[in-house]
Amino acid sequence: MNNQSLLLSRLAIPQLVRRKVSGRYTVRLRKVGSVSSLVSIGLRTTNKQEAVKRMNGVAQTAKAFLLDNPQATASALNEHLKNMALTFLTDKVEDFWSGLEVDHIEDASVNLRSLAKESMTVDQQAHIVKALEVLQAARSRARSGDTQPLLSVLASLNGDNDQGVHNADAPKRNLRDDQESSPTESTQEPLFFNELSDLYIKEHSVNLKPASVRDIQSAHKALKLFTGSIDWRTHTRAEVSAMRDAMRDSGRYADATVNKMLAKLCAVMNWAYQNGHIKHDYTKGLKVKGVKSVRRAYSEAELVKVLDRVITEREPNKRLFGLVATITGARAGELTQLTKADVVEEAGHLCIDINDNGDKSIKNAASARLVPLTDGAMGFSLTEFREWVAALPSSDSLVFGMSRDTASQWFNREVLPQALPDRTGDLVLHSLRHTMATLFKNAGVAESLAGDVLGHSGQGITFGLYGKAKAVDQMANALAQALR
Numbered sequence: 001m002n003n004q005s006l007l008l009s010r011l012a013i014p015q016l017v018r019r020k021v022s023g024r025y026t027v028r029l030r031k032v033g034s035v036s037s038l039v040s041i042g043l044r045t046t047n048k049q050e051a052v053k054r055m056n057g058v059a060q061t062a063k064a065f066l067l068d069n070p071q072a073t074a075s076a077l078n079e080h081l082k083n084m085a086l087t088f089l090t091d092k093v094e095d096f097w098s099g100l101e102v103d104h105i106e107d108a109s110v111n112l113r114s115l116a117k118e119s120m121t122v123d124q125q126a127h128i129v130k131a132l133e134v135l136q137a138a139r140s141r142a143r144s145g146d147t148q149p150l151l152s153v154l155a156s157l158n159g160d161n162d163q164g165v166h167n168a169d170a171p172k173r174n175l176r177d178d179q180e181s182s183p184t185e186s187t188q189e190p191l192f193f194n195e196l197s198d199l200y201i202k203e204h205s206v207n208l209k210p211a212s213v214r215d216i217q218s219a220h221k222a223l224k225l226f227t228g229s230i231d232w233r234t235h236t237r238a239e240v241s242a243m244r245d246a247m248r249d250s251g252r253y254a255d256a257t258v259n260k261m262l263a264k265l266c267a268v269m270n271w272a273y274q275n276g277h278i279k280h281d282y283t284k285g286l287k288v289k290g291v292k293s294v295r296r297a298y299s300e301a302e303l304v305k306v307l308d309r310v311i312t313e314r315e316p317n318k319r320l321f322g323l324v325a326t327i328t329g330a331r332a333g334e335l336t337q338l339t340k341a342d343v344v345e346e347a348g349h350l351c352i353d354i355n356d357n358g359d360k361s362i363k364n365a366a367s368a369r370l371v372p373l374t375d376g377a378m379g380f381s382l383t384e385f386r387e388w389v390a391a392l393p394s395s396d397s398l399v400f401g402m403s404r405d406t407a408s409q410w411f412n413r414e415v416l417p418q419a420l421p422d423r424t425g426d427l428v429l430h431s432l433r434h435t436m437a438t439l440f441k442n443a444g445v446a447e448s449l450a451g452d453v454l455g456h457s458g459q460g461i462t463f464g465l466y467g468k469a470k471a472v473d474q475m476a477n478a479l480a481q482a483l484r
């Protein structure tokens with residue numbers, strides 16, 4: 001063994017450091033005679049007593065990983081790995097890392113990969129490869145309760161006996177039926193959702209409008225919060241199921257939204273599987289069953305409180321957005337992509353032209369429509385709106401100057417909590433659309449005409465019978481009737 005390998009095997013007494021900002025402790029391991037850290041592992045605790053306990057566990061394991069015994073034979077190294085695997089397999093999850101989070105298994109993996117770049121013997125390199133495999137298997141058990149990887153690697157280690165890496169007849173690691181055996185799989189870098197998302201969007205953006213790309217990016221941004229450290233090269237069904245449950249338990253999304261997010265995830269993983277980025281795809285069939293939309297219309301009293309809050313909004317673009325959404329029932333995405341050129345006069349009525357021209361996108365063909373604005377309805381001022389639009393610098397300037405996400409977050413996280421602090425989860429920005437439909441129904445407006453305004457029927461009936469000008473007149477009368 002050369003001097004470099006020998007030095008790497010000798011560790012100084014671990015140093016416990018408390019971070020100034022977070023107050024959390026970190027353990028630093030360094031080579032004897034060195035002042036710089038070889039390994040730094042966050043302990044994720046602000047309790048010193050607990051930090052010391054965790055540090056001891058990490059230090060003991062790290063010393064073993066860094067080949068504390070430079071004279072160890074291949075057989076001894078193999079025995080050490082077998083003991084590690086047995087410990088990871090039989091002890092309680094919280095015991096074998098002294099309460100450390102699973103992230104630290106990944107930290108150890110990174111440190112081992114760095115160590116593998118140093119000058120080492122063949123048996124030592126084989127030890128690192130096997131140690132990485134043990135860690136990966138331990139992570140699967142710690143995160144999702146999947147013990148199969150540990151059982152497989154233990155069977156492989158038992159098969160090696162005393163022959164170390166020179167045993168050509170040692171049994172291969174058991175793989176799932178849909179995985180191909182690869183001699184370098186255990187040393188491959190993890191493949192996280194961030195990377196797959198970037199590749200997916202880059203490839204598909206060629207055929208998508210910018211608005212559609214933004215929608216995908218928005219969904220992927222939320223998915224990244226929950227996919228966490230799942231390695232999609234080796235992911236299990238249990239990991240994806242746990243991710244879905246975490247989304248539901250977070251309280252941030254209704255089950256219907258969770259299902260939509262899972263559909264986005266399935267699209268990425270199916271693409272990744274078809275293009276050889278991953279060997280298997282366990283994301284299908286995890287949608288929450290029996291989900292129905294729980295959104296409802298605002299009651300009259302609730303709508304009054306919401307409008308009181310909207311009208312007092314200091315930022316005019318947000319105030320106007322809230323009012324236009326209320327008096328038209330238009331979708332948030334339809335309104336936030338409106339430009340100055342989309343505010344038009346038709347048959348004496350100021351209208352918003354919802355279309356998919358240029359970079360804009362709409363839900364479907366039926367969504368393209370003209371919607372007249374009703375002066376005085378729900379506190380909306382046509383004069384103020386005209387002046388606001390006229391002041392916009394160019395024809396392609398956004399009317400409300402917000403993305404759909406920004407508009408939705410403003411309404412759902414600011415307006416609603418202040419206007420209706422005791423509200424339930426069935427009231428959101430989109431509920432204004434349900435409210436408009438209810439107002440039409442209560443006012444006796446024909447369903448086909450209401451559908452024209454809301455973009456349900458593609459304006460086929462009204463426009464086909466009467467032409468654009470007459471149709472706008474009829475919709476304006478219907479809106480005035482429903483909003484009076």
